[in-house]
Amino acid sequence: MILVTGATGLVGSHLIQSLLQQQQPIRAxxxxxxxSFTGAEKVEWVQADILDIISLEQAMQGVKQVYHCAAIVSFHPKQKETLQHTNVNGTENVVNACLLYHVEKLLFVSSVAALGRIREKETINETMYWTPETSNSEYGKxxxxAEMEVWRGIGEGLNAVIVNPVIILGAGDWEKGSSELFKTAYKEFPWYTEGVTGFVDVADVVKAMxxxxxxxxxxxxxxxxxxxxxxxxxxxxxxxxxGKRPPHRNVTPLIAAIVWRLEAVKGMLSGKAPLLTKETAHTAQAKVYFDNSKLLKFLPDFRYxxxxxxxxxxxxxxxKKYQLP
Incomplete structure (x- = not known):
């Protein structure tokens, strides 16, 4: 039996569809x-929360492999406590449950944010870790x-591996997450930056996992x-x-600084999360390069x-999904 947490997200849902093609028994x-994604009816669904130890341990019984995909992705300052509870405490609970029920292997979906991705003068690789100087987000911290909890589990005998995806592209709900980038392009958002980062297809993330x-x-x-x-x-x-007009206005650092402040004020007045924050404005301007060679060495048949x-x-x-012309 394979357990998948975070099964309703972009990575989790695509992972389940891939595992189903291999005729694998799945609990999520x-x-x-x-x-209601394709294949969901073939999954054993268990109502559980990674912050609820009792329901999590019940879901873990009889499981040999665990894919821990559940997480909160947010760059809103007000989400600090939620990020801490879900990403750190939730992962701690998953690791403990894996140890308790002698799970054969855990795969944890982390992020390049955990590597300290604000490093414009050096290519980022797996030897790097988050520090206050190399990260501008509570999410990255x-x-x-959360990775430290997985390493602690490894120290206690857990068989585990960690993946650090860059920005993941996929046909998910384009009202949220990275899929919203496609909606932004479809709506002919005029602004662009010359910032650089890594991108990957969700299918490749799943294949690597x-x-x-x-x-x-x-x-x-x-x-x-x-x-x-x-x-x-x-x-x-x-x-x-x-078939839309590409972005044609450059967002300079000055414009970005003005916009995120205006968005912060708008958010305070409306009560809604701002579309742009200080952290995301900075990240969009940064030129960050990732070294993907380690995975290719360990999985020589893998191709992006x-x-x-x-x-x-x-x-x-x-x-097709949104019946667009």
Missing amino acids: TYRSAIP TKYL VGLMNSNISGERFIISAENITYRQLFTSMAQCF KALSSSITDICGELK
Whole structure:
């Protein structure tokens, strides 16, 4: 039996569909409602919360492999406590339950944010860790602390591996998460930055996760990144796939500083989370490069899908999903 936490998210839902193709028995957790993606009816759904130790331990019984995908991704200052509880305490609970029930292997989905990704003068690799000087987000700090819980579990005898994906692209709910980038391009958002970061297809993330889980690799972490490109290149490719006008106005650091402050004020007045924060404004301007060579050395048969092909395919899926012209 395989257990998947965070099964309703972009990575979790695609992971389940991949495992189902391999005829794997799957148990997945949900908190409020069972999702309705393709293949969901073949999953054993268990209502559980990683912050509820009793329900989590019940879900863990009889399980041999655990994919821990559940997490909160937020760069809103008011989410600090929620990030700490879910990302750190929740992972602690998962690790403890794996040890208690002698799970054969845990795969933890972390993030490159845990590596301290604000390093513009050096390429980021798996030897790096979060520090206050190399990260500008509470999210990055909590993913780093969550990794520390996994390493603690490894020290106590748990067989585990960690993946650190960059920004994941996929045809999920484009009202939230990284899939919202496609909606932004479709709506012809005019602004762009020359900031650089890594991007990867969700299908490649899942393929790497399954490959690592089914290997004898343990006690390692892996960056999962297909290519390093500019945000301008990304949004231009997305817009062209939708037949929309590409971004054409450069967001300078000064403009970004003004906009995130205006968004903060708007958020205070409306009570809604701002579209842009100080952290995301800074990240969008940074030129960050990731080294993806370690995964390719450990999984020599693994090949990344070209981002151009990923964007084309995802745009096509979103057109069908949202009945776009």
